[in-house]
Amino acid sequence: MMFAQVPPTTDPPVPTEFSTPDVDAWLILPLLVLIGGAVLLLMVASLVKSLQDGRFAAYATTAIAASAAICVIPLWARLNADGASSTFNGAVGFDGFSLFITVMICISVALTALVAAQYLIDEGFGGVEFYVLMLLSAAGGVVMASANDLIVLFLGLEVLSIAVYVLVASQLRRFASTEAGLKYFLLGAFSSAFLLYGIALVYGATGSTNMSTIKDFLAGNLLTNNALLLAGFALMLVGLGFKVAAVPFHAWTPDVYEGAPSPVVGFMASVVKAAGFAALIRVFVVTFSTYASDWQPAIYALAVLSLLGGSIAAVVQTNVKRMLAYSSISHAGFILVGVQAATDDGVRAALFYVAAYSVMIVGTFGVVTVFGGEGDHAHSLDDYRGLGRRRPALAFALTILLLSQAGVPFTVGFFAKLEIITAAVGAGSQWLGVIAMLAAVIAAYLYLRIVVSLFMQDADEEAEPVRLRTPDTAVAAIAIAVAAVMFFGIVPGPLDDVARDAVPVLVTRG
């Protein structure tokens, strides 16, 4: 038998008293703020008619996300004083890693809410529910990042995903959105089932769903037959691979990115990816560290395929949203390179990349939202021609964000790519580093194509120009993203230090 053997008991002991787990609610304060804020927002907006205007909800969402991020500051101080711990009977972890991802998710939510504010009013859908779903989805992401138990991880993933299915399909007037919702839902649920089956097999092989118990079990026991465990790894990797859109589990990405409302795509690309990679790092790099030599080749293959597949497929696209979808696959490949290294440096580089990418992509989709014009449809490269003359400031902002995605020096994207490649070389995967650089060069061509459309080509004379609005909230969000990209591109030190401190650890009991 391949199970963790438990001595058979003829007479199972009857528990005499019911013990409740020890709960330290302070440790999950950001999560409580997000969920409580979402419920409160929904309640207030349904009771007070005058607040149903979308702007109030957008500002409230920004405030809730910002306060959740601010809650992290005292927790970070506490972490430095007392060290990592866990609560809920060891089911929820509290470490620098979870706090880092929490802050990243909150920032993405705040920026997306600003981008979406005027867009939702103009397009006439969503309303308060849109923001509530976004906050709840972010709460799911936070749960995923701090999960210390595989079942909790699964619950976080589902809270995150189910809300996003609705967000993607929310623009009922545009059929593309509904269709994207259907595709994302079917494939997302499919991949969740894979993840769950993987969890079940790992549970069967190790006898627990608690990650620290699993880690101790794997370190202390040599399984005579580890087929069950390895099958569990593979299935979990498939499930998480779908969520982070790694080739060959990426088929949904271009369609969903094209069909979903533009602000939602920014949200998906930042929050869902960040949470997915948080789970990937915590499960594989930390929990299954003893079996690194078994799962590293699989992630190596995913990284190579995503890097090259994403960059090459992106080049032949003509729709900007699809281009960005494929480029997001390529970015996922970069982060996988950091995960594959399975070292502290690799984790740090992956975290830095996730942080940089979240801000870049929310800003990029902020500009894409504005350039989409009325009806959110003007997303082909031809539609972008001449926008450098019509909207010079926004076009310039998009250029900076795209250059950062390409990894040009003096933007944060450069340091993100540099750290990933350094970590890969440090872990002995030189060839992976070379492939990553090659992919970066191919992808640079794609970003330059968009920039050339913006500035070097004039709009079609006969064609009716797309009506553009430049809402001030979206401009503010884009400005924040650009400022962050430039600032950390020149002074990456602070972000790098925080990423260095944010190492994931597993603690058995609080």
Added chain:
Amino acid sequence: MISQNWHLVLGALLFMIGVVGLMVRRNPLVMFMCVELMLNAVNVTLVAFGNELDDIGGQTAVFFVLVVAAAEVVVGLAIVVAVKRRLPDATADDVSVLRG
């Protein structure tokens, strides 16, 4: 006496039926049912392992999975209805405004 392994085999078979069904069938509703089948196959597996390991964790996990499946049904059916309203006889192949 049926050995525990047979429960695991049953779970694996149900899961495979779900996977194949989702790939082969083109009706969104049937594809959705296949996902539910996959989740329930995992439930069988979890209970079998819980029994084997003499650990209550496997069976409690099933309750969480059931709740998640119910939440998925709510959202999934809403999306399927939204699609069916637009295209009453839709199969997954017809739903192709987007390339791919």
